[in-house]
Amino acid sequence: MFTIDVMSRIPVYEQIIKQVEDQILTGLLKEGDKMPSVRSTSVSLGVNPNTIQKAYTELERRHVTVTVPGKGSFISEYAAEVVSQKSRGKLDALQEIVRELLLAGVTRDEISRAIDEVYESNTEK
Numbered sequence: 001m002f003t004i005d006v007m008s009r010i011p012v013y014e015q016i017i018k019q020v021e022d023q024i025l026t027g028l029l030k031e032g033d034k035m036p037s038v039r040s041t042s043v044s045l046g047v048n049p050n051t052i053q054k055a056y057t058e059l060e061r062r063h064v065t066v067t068v069p070g071k072g073s074f075i076s077e078y079a080a081e082v083v084s085q086k087s088r089g090k091l092d093a094l095q096e097i098v099r100e101l102l103l104a105g106v107t108r109d110e111i112s113r114a115i116d117e118v119y120e121s122n123t124e125k
Contacts, residue, residue, distance in 0.1 A: 001019075001023075001036055001041070002015075002016055002019050002041065002044075002045060003019070004016075004045050004047065012045075012047055012051050012055075013051050013052075013054040013055040013058065014055075016041075016052065016055035017055050017058055017059060020035075020055075020059055020064065020065075021064065021083045021086070024064070024075065024079050024080055024083045025080075025083055025084065025087065029075050029079070030075060030080075031075055031076065031077045031079060031080070032074055032075060032077075033074065034072055034073070034074055035056065035065060035072060035074065037072060038052045038053050038056060056073055060073065062082060062086075063076055063078050063079070063082050064076060064079045064082055064083060065079070098111060
């Protein structure tokens, strides 16, 4: 379910959070789906269980998952909305990047082509 890049500068728990959010956005994880246990994830990734627990705790804090005592963690009914809103919040950052590109002399056509390439490469999957 998860893959960890040990050479990445991104902490392992953040990699797990990002992968869960991505899987929710792509529909691989849906409301009510059970998350793998902390122990099984720890063993399969060769990562300290405390690291996995940190990721799961943060996902619950963000209302992406809910924990049912004795049963485990599940994708919450609000997960898709929460993750989508977080992603939409990045539009401000994109606008700032576009401003910087314009100041650097990058044309609207170049920016549009770059955006089109991203859309095309992601719709082919």
